[in-house]
Amino acid sequence: MYQIVSQPIDVAAVTSAVADPGSGATVTFIGTTRDRNDGRRVLRLEYEAYTEMALAEMRKIGEAAQRQWPIERVAMVHRIGVVPLGEASVVIAVSAGHRHAAFEACHFAIDRLKEVVPIWKKEHFEGGEIWIGSQTGSPRRPAPKSTA
Amino acid sequence: MIVHLRFFASLRERLRHSEADRQLSEGASVGDLWAALCADYPELKGLGSSMTFAVNREYVKPDHVLAPNDEVALIPPVSGGMDVPDRFPAD
Numbered sequence: 001m002y003q004i005v006s007q008p009i010d011v012a013a014v015t016s017a018v019a020d021p022g023s024g025a026t027v028t029f030i031g032t033t034r035d036r037n038d039g040r041r042v043l044r045l046e047y048e049a050y051t052e053m054a055l056a057e058m059r060k061i062g063e064a065a066q067r068q069w070p071i072e073r074v075a076m077v078h079r080i081g082v083v084p085l086g087e088a089s090v091v092i093a094v095s096a097g098h099r100h101a102a103f104e105a106c107h108f109a110i111d112r113l114k115e116v117v118p119i120w121k122k123e124h125f126e127g128g129e130i131w132i133g134s135q136t137g138s139p140r141r142p143a144p145k146s147t148a
Numbered sequence: 149m150i151v152h153l154r155f156f157a158s159l160r161e162r163l164r165h166s167e168a169d170r171q172l173s174e175g176a177s178v179g180d181l182w183a184a185l186c187a188d189y190p191e192l193k194g195l196g197s198s199m200t201f202a203v204n205r206e207y208v209k210p211d212h213v214l215a216p217n218d219e220v221a222l223i224p225p226v227s228g229g230m231d232v233p234d235r236f237p238a239d
Contacts, residue, residue, distance in 0.1 A: 048156055048157050048160075050154065050156055050202075050205075050221055050223070052205055053202055053205040053221065056205055114226065115226070116207075116226075117226065118156070118202070118221070118223050118226065119226060120156060120157035120158075120224065120226055121226075122157070131157050131158040131161075131224070133157075133158070133198070133224055133225030133226060
């Protein structure tokens with residue numbers, strides 16, 4: 001399941017979407033709007049997506065995770081528009097036979113989503129607003145090598 | 149030939165458009181397109197080193213040759229850094 005939504009994310013639905021009789025472990029990551037960032041007091045976040053491409057890239061990440069780890073299913077939902085403090089902007093669920101693969105694959109999925117999925121975050125803070133991006137200075141991460 | 153441009157986020161705000169059609173010579177590359185846009189929009193100068201590009205929803209390098217009716221998206225940085233085809237060297 002790969003979705004971009006404009007309403008609050010139904011976290012339970014994302015977790016349910018990866019349910020599988022072959023699964024012994026489900027890992028769910030929830031990204032939420034935090035009230036501070038880089039010394040600024042955050043009021044809300046606002047997300048914008050190149051929707052058609054974002055969905056395609058999300059699916060590619062899920063497929064890459066499937067190739068690299070023995071997992072069952074992946075679900076990813078990203079919210080766009082305003083996401084108030086404490087609410088979820090992104091939820092990723094991964095099911096697997098065993099928990100190690102589920103944790104690893106979920107970690108990979110969120111890290112990779114933040115690198116390549118064309119969704120942008122605008123931070124509204126006390127005193128202004130700023131698109132989060134090049135100023136973060138995060139180093140480029142190489143894609144993990146296949147473990148297959 | 150005509151290509152269809154898409155702008156997002158900080159770039160969309162800067163240009164005050166979310167999309168535009170652009171006339172280009174046959175055989176023009178993404179790099180040629182970027183140079184043409186910078187000539188028309190001085191406010192783009194300096195952004196090349198952090199911009200990435202997608203053609204028909206796939207990331208491409210600056211030397212990618214465009215075809216008629218391609219959809220070209222100018223992709224400003226997303227959070228977390230990007231490991232995608234080479235950006236342009238710093239202006």
